[in-house]
Amino acid sequence: MAIVNPPLEAEYDLVIVGSGGGSVPAALVAKQQGRTAVILEKETRFGGSTSFSGGVWWIPNNSLLREAGIADSFERSREYFDSCVTYSGPAVTPQRRDAFLKAAPRMLDWLRDKGLKVRRPRDDWPDYYDNLPGGEPQGRSIMPEPLNLRELGQWEDHLAIYPPMASLPMPAEEYPTLFLMKRTWAGKRKALRMAWLMLRDRLTGRQTVGNGSAIQGRMLQIALREGLEIQLGSPARQLIVEGGKVTGVMIERDGKSIPVRARQGVLVNVGGFSRNKSFRQKVTDGPTTDEWTSANPGDTGEMVQAMIDIGAATDCLDTAWWVVTSRNTNGEWPEGAIWKDGRVFPFMHHLDLSMPHSIMVDQNGRRVADEAGAYMEIGERIYQRNRETGGRAVPCWVIFEKRHRERYPWGAMPPGKTPRSWLDSGYMKKADTLEELAELCGIDPHGLVAEAQRFNRFCDTGVDEDFGRGCRRFDKLHGDPTVKPNPSLGKVEQGPFYAVAIYPGDVGTAGGVVTDEYARVLKDDGSIIPGLYATGNSTASVFGRCYPAAGASIGASFTFGFIAAHHATGSNELERIIA
Structure with a gap:
């Protein structure tokens, strides 16, 4: 897949x-101001971490x-921000908060005027x-409107795509209903819709993508239409x-170091350092x-380190946009997580973890969070x-x-399918009993049995007295409406019982x-x-250690790139814009 880059100039007004997510809006602003800009991408594909995401913007007051x-x-958006963002740190300031809340809706309207096709989710997606x-x-x-990749022409092969989502023409907000395909008529209709969309693509030669690739595919369309300069590799x-x-900045090209100068500023939007093991171990407790x-393969943190090396302050280096994963305690990955070419794509347990008839516990048998x-x-x-x-x-x-194993998906497997290889x-x-299961996992059996009994009482009343599971609309929409009185709470009482080891995976730092x-x-x-700007996962989040809603990190990346x-x-x- 050859890269055909335009000629690289020695100097631009803005070097990105x-x-x-924040890069194309920044380059568009520069062009609108009559300035020159270049987007320098390390990988041979465009899109960064945003292309690997669920593909959502959180834009209050939009x-x-x-x-x-x-x-x-x-005012209402600020009230919510202040209610859930309780962390106090140098990046969580009233000035940054207000700049985000004021600029985000204006940025969105500006992009819509430039042809960005967006919509509200078909299925509810609460804060x-x-x-x-x-x-x-x-x-x-x-959400972005789903995109037919064929519309990108010769750039189709240069858009970053998260492989497990590549063949799914349905965006992420529809997955919770899809997961109920064995439980509700709405789930069955969603499964039929998925099958129809996949058949349509096969018959027509389309390749429809939703999620992060749809966001970045649509931004790439605008960039190409506006004549923005993108340098891959x-x-x-x-x-x-x-x-x-x-x-x-100094870039590498064909084994040479080449300076690319900026007259007015350098904007760093390189993601974080999720794939830098030594850096993570140094900063994580x-x-x-x-x-x-x-996270995307290029998320290795060199430019974050480069900013630190010239004196940049840092905060929250030990946290990430956590989405837990699972694997064998011996380090092996399960069937479904290993691609045919040998690449590993860890399971991301968000929606399946939400389903009834399961709990997450520590090795003492105690629950840890609202699952x-x-x-x-x-x-x-x-942590x-x-x-x-x-x-x-x-x-x-x-x-x-x-x-749970009969009714709901887990990992890459559909409802009711538990591969023999997972057990072998x-x-x-x-195990037939919780005590036996605890022994297999190294969990305190008395702690686990007592915790399951306590949780089961919550299922009777519909009120989780420990973590409030099911007290939010968000929780309930990710549960099973056929389970009463609370769709998030299903008892853990019928054997056989199963267990999987859970690790703090992430989609970016x-x-x-x-x-x-x-x-x-x-x-x-x-x-x-002077001269240095940053946005996205390169920065300490304006939300501190909280994620207020789907698309918060992408909304902030776009907004601060725009600013x-x-x-x-x-x-x-x-x-x-920020007044």
Whole structure:
């Protein structure tokens, strides 16, 4: 797959490192301001971490809400932000919060005017903490319209795609209903719709993608239509600093180091360091490895380190956008996680973990979190419990009973299918009683039995007194409506019982360099590093250690890329945008 890059200039007004979510908006702003810009992508495919994502933006107070007759406002969005973002750190400031909340809806409308095709989810997707003040039970998240990859022409083979989603023409918000294909008529209709879409693509030669590839495919369409310059296979390794100001980057091309200079600024949007094992182990308080991540292959952190090397402040380096994964305790990956070419794509347990008739426990047999809740919170709680117990929560264990295995998917397998290899390899343990299962897993059997009995009482009342599972609309929509009185709570009482070891996987790191409301990179003393901007997973999140809703990280990446380019190019529109 040959890369045909346009001629590389020695200097641009704005140099954008990485092709993730915030990059095309930044380049579009530069063009609108009459400036030159280049997007330098390390990989041979465009899209970065955003292409590997579920493909959602969280945009409070957006125009699609108004078009649907749903009332929202800056004040209500700020109330929700302040209700769920409780972390106090240098990147979580009132100024950054307000800049995001004000600029995000304006950025979205600006992209829609440029032809971006978006919609609200077909199925409900509430804010993750919709029960908090300002929370929106109908959701503030938006989706791209699905994309036929054939529309990209010669660029089709240069769009990054997360392989497990490549053949699924249905976007992520429809999966919870699809998972109920054995339980509800809505689930059966969704399965039929999926089959029809796959057949249509096969018969017509289409290749329909949703999720992150649809976001970045549509952004690539706009970039090509607008004539933006994209350079693939151009990894940046270090920043050029002259007189204390960042004036460009050094890239590698054909075995040579080539300077690319920036007259007005360098915007770093390279993702985080999920695939940098040594960096992760240095900054994480607890077991971690690059093997558990589902982040894109280029997420190796060189430019994050380069910013640190010139004095950038950092925060929250030990956290990530957690989505737990599972594998055998001997390190082997289960059937379904290993691709034909030998690549491993770890299972991401978010929706299947939410289904009734299962609980997640530590090695003392105690539950750790709301299993149906926000995935980042689950990862944070696993590490918290691991510290509290002296290392007895990594791995945790998901305990299933027979009804879960009969009714719902797990990993890459459809409802009711438990591969023989899972049991033979030891990836999934099986026993007739909880006591026997605990012995197989090294869990305290008395603790597990007592916890299951306590949980089962919650299932009778419909109220999880420990973690509130099922108290949010978000939880309930990821449960089984045929289970009463709470669709999130199904008893763990019928054998045989099963167990799988759970590890804190992620889809990207959530800590990085500290930036201000204009996306300028800051030093520890709060002063700026002139000429240097950053957005996306390269930065410490404006949300701290919380994930308020689907698409929060992508919404912030787009928004701060948009803001950064306005600031770097001296746009007189900036104050209106964040006023």
